[in-house]
Amino acid sequence: MSKPSVAILGLGIMGSGMARRLLSANFPLAVYNRNREKSLPLAADGAFVADTPREAASRAQIILSMVADDTASRSVWLGETGALAGASPGSILIESSTLTVGWIQELAAKAAERGCRFLDAPVTGSKPQAASGELLFLVGGTADVIDATRPVFSVLSRDVIHMGPVGSGALMKLVNNFMCGVQAASFAEGLSLIDAAGLDRAKAIAILTGGAPGSGIVKRVAERVAAEDFTPVFALRWMAKDLGYALDGASGRGVSLPIASAALAMFRRAIAEGLGDEDFSAVTKSPAG
Amino acid sequence: MSKPSVAILGLGIMGSGMARRLLSANFPLAVYNRNREKSLPLAADGAFVADTPREAASRAQIILSMVADDTASRSVWLGETGALAGASPGSILIESSTLTVGWIQELAAKAAERGCRFLDAPVTGSKPQAASGELLFLVGGTADVIDATRPVFSVLSRDVIHMGPVGSGALMKLVNNFMCGVQAASFAEGLSLIDAAGLDRAKAIAILTGGAPGSGIVKRVAERVAAEDFTPVFALRWMAKDLGYALDGASGRGVSLPIASAALAMFRRAIAEGLGDEDFSAVTKSPAG
Numbered sequence: 107m108s109k110p111s112v113a114i115l116g117l118g119i120m121g122s123g124m125a126r127r128l129l130s131a132n133f134p135l136a137v138y139n140r141n142r143e144k145s146l147p148l149a150a151d152g153a154f155v156a157d158t159p160r161e162a163a164s165r166a167q168i169i170l171s172m173v174a175d176d177t178a179s180r181s182v183w184l185g186e187t188g189a190l191a192g193a194s195p196g197s198i199l200i201e202s203s204t205l206t207v208g209w210i211q212e213l214a215a216k217a218a219e220r221g222c223r224f225l226d227a228p229v230t231g232s233k234p235q236a237a238s239g240e241l242l243f244l245v246g247g248t249a250d251v252i253d254a255t256r257p258v259f260s261v262l263s264r265d266v267i268h269m270g271p272v273g274s275g276a277l278m279k280l281v282n283n284f285m286c287g288v289q290a291a292s293f294a295e296g297l298s299l300i301d302a303a304g305l306d307r308a309k310a311i312a313i314l315t316g317g318a319p320g321s322g323i324v325k326r327v328a329e330r331v332a333a334e335d336f337t338p339v340f341a342l343r344w345m346a347k348d349l350g351y352a353l354d355g356a357s358g359r360g361v362s363l364p365i366a367s368a369a370l371a372m373f374r375r376a377i378a379e380g381l382g383d384e385d386f387s388a389v390t391k392s393p394a395g
Numbered sequence: 396m397s398k399p400s401v402a403i404l405g406l407g408i409m410g411s412g413m414a415r416r417l418l419s420a421n422f423p424l425a426v427y428n429r430n431r432e433k434s435l436p437l438a439a440d441g442a443f444v445a446d447t448p449r450e451a452a453s454r455a456q457i458i459l460s461m462v463a464d465d466t467a468s469r470s471v472w473l474g475e476t477g478a479l480a481g482a483s484p485g486s487i488l489i490e491s492s493t494l495t496v497g498w499i500q501e502l503a504a505k506a507a508e509r510g511c512r513f514l515d516a517p518v519t520g521s522k523p524q525a526a527s528g529e530l531l532f533l534v535g536g537t538a539d540v541i542d543a544t545r546p547v548f549s550v551l552s553r554d555v556i557h558m559g560p561v562g563s564g565a566l567m568k569l570v571n572n573f574m575c576g577v578q579a580a581s582f583a584e585g586l587s588l589i590d591a592a593g594l595d596r597a598k599a600i601a602i603l604t605g606g607a608p609g610s611g612i613v614k615r616v617a618e619r620v621a622a623e624d625f626t627p628v629f630a631l632r633w634m635a636k637d638l639g640y641a642l643d644g645a646s647g648r649g650v651s652l653p654i655a656s657a658a659l660a661m662f663r664r665a666i667a668e669g670l671g672d673e674d675f676s677a678v679t680k681s682p683a684g
Contacts (some may be wrong), residue, residue, distance in 0.1 A: 144671075164477035230606050244602065247434075267602065269594055277496040278599060281585045285578075285608035288654065290579040295652045296570045301639070303566045305558055310567060313533065313556065317519050319574035352588070359591040363584045364660065365577065368653040393542045 113166035121172035123236025138162040160192035195221030228279035246274035284352035291369040293389040330387035343382035346373035402455035412460035412525025427451040449481035452502035459489040482512030517568035573641035580658040583679040619676035632671035635662035
């Protein structure tokens with residue numbers, strides 16, 4: 107079976123890792139990035155570097171976007187030079203960014219108008235999982251479209267979970283991320299109290315990470331705090347964005363998320379203090395109280 | 396070296412487990428419980444059943460309290476029939492309940508007036524760890540008193556962590572527990588949104604517990620939700636109490652904990668809905684929104 111041609115739109119940490127995996131597996135690949143510089147190493151390995159999302163899309167049967175937020179996603183898909191204008195009827199559009207459910211549903215409708223198939227397929231996992239093809243895709247859409255995308259998913263992921271109709275993958279990702287944001291911000295609150303009481307931070311952190319609240323996300327934040335290294339892998343402003351998107355999705359369904367709201371307020375304060383471009387674990391540098 | 400005599404005040408799940416461990420290791424043991432019924436199985440195994448905390452304390456070199464809250468602690472230690480009145484000068488008083496730092500400091504002062512030594516030594520771990528002697532003690536006090544208590548700690552615990560002066564153990568425990576409460580309540584928020592969006596609960600729970608937010612406490616709540624079993628091991632009203640005590644300790648130090656406050660509001664609403672005596676994981680039954 108010949109490999110489907112693929113376009114990747116957005117070459118941040120995640121998109122680049124995916125593109126490299128696909129090149130290694132000999133998929134015909136076109137790439138687009140707003141800043142063209144990031145495309146060049148992939149060009150050296152055989153990727154076609156497109157000047158516009160439209161051009162990338164016109165060369166691909168499967169078009170995957172991996173960008174920062176709704177605004178960036180609108181800009182790669184829509185307009186004269188956008189990917190929708192270049193996509194052939196019958197091609198599969200995949201939005202793997204973490205976006206609002208509202209925009210996902212709007213985009214799916216536009217894809218259908220053009221005769222394209224659509225999946226929302228955000229991922230869990232970070233840089234190492236993108237590089238090693240061990241992402242977890244949380245997918246909204248229909249089973250036949252997922253099956254048609256398997257050749258690509260199998261190179262990029264350890265598993266693909268079909269959550270339900272279009273928008274279900276996006277919503278699941280937002281729940282996962284708002285819980286991560288809450289846990290990180292709650293750990294920051296804990297550290298504030300530990301510091302205010304004059305307790306030994308290292309002992310306290312070992313107890314919290316080794317005990318019942320010691321999730322993967324809490325451990326990750328704790329490692330950054332211990333190393334005093336807030337170089338961004340997932341920037342604080344993106345965590346704030348995800349909390350905001352989750353709240354948006356919840357309010358549209360009449361669900362209130364008071365804890366996530368409180369966490370968002372902490373991240374927003376950290377952004378106001380100039381920490382938005384640091385790793386989200388820098389929320390621990392923004393003292394409570 | 397002969398074993399020190401011990402008194403255990405409070406024979407709930409934790410106190411009973413500790414008492415049984417000490418009996419198995421042949422410590423001379425006196426026990427007191429407000430409801431005398433709970434003492435009887437221990438009497439059959441050789442414990443002296445005291446009629447008052449004072450009587451239990453008068454027979455012991457090391458007196459350990461393990462009760463529900465500040466009110467219960469005041470009632471076992473203070474007054475005519477309280478343990479302080481029975482404690483010999485030089486004996487060691489240990490408060491292992493999860494209490495406010497303010498009351499712990501007041502109690503430590505009263506112990507000093509009486510010529511007794513004092514530790515606040517709350518534990519992490521639950522019924523199985525109490526029964527198997529694998530609790531973790533988080534201790535506030537001085538190193539010499541901890542050393543004098545080692546024979547008892549070594550039978551009850553896998554480790555003893557000296558957090559600092561009196562009150563430090565209590566504060567550390569409150570930070571641990573408020574983070575647990577926040578994570579449980581945040582998981583409840585997540586489930587509300589998952590339900591409102593019509594996603595498959597089992598798939599969603601597997602993703603959350605298997606991923607970055609999947610702490611021990613989140614997994615424990617998820618198991619109860621999956622089994623629809625909210626038989627209390629740690630009652631919801633005790634989680635609310637711990638969140639309230641943490642907020643009390645924080646406000647006394649000028650630290651605000653907005654996320655813990657939002658979680659407390661969720662637990663309080665669950666109590667208002669009649670869920671206070673169920674397991675704290677029943678917070679997931681109190682819909683957000």
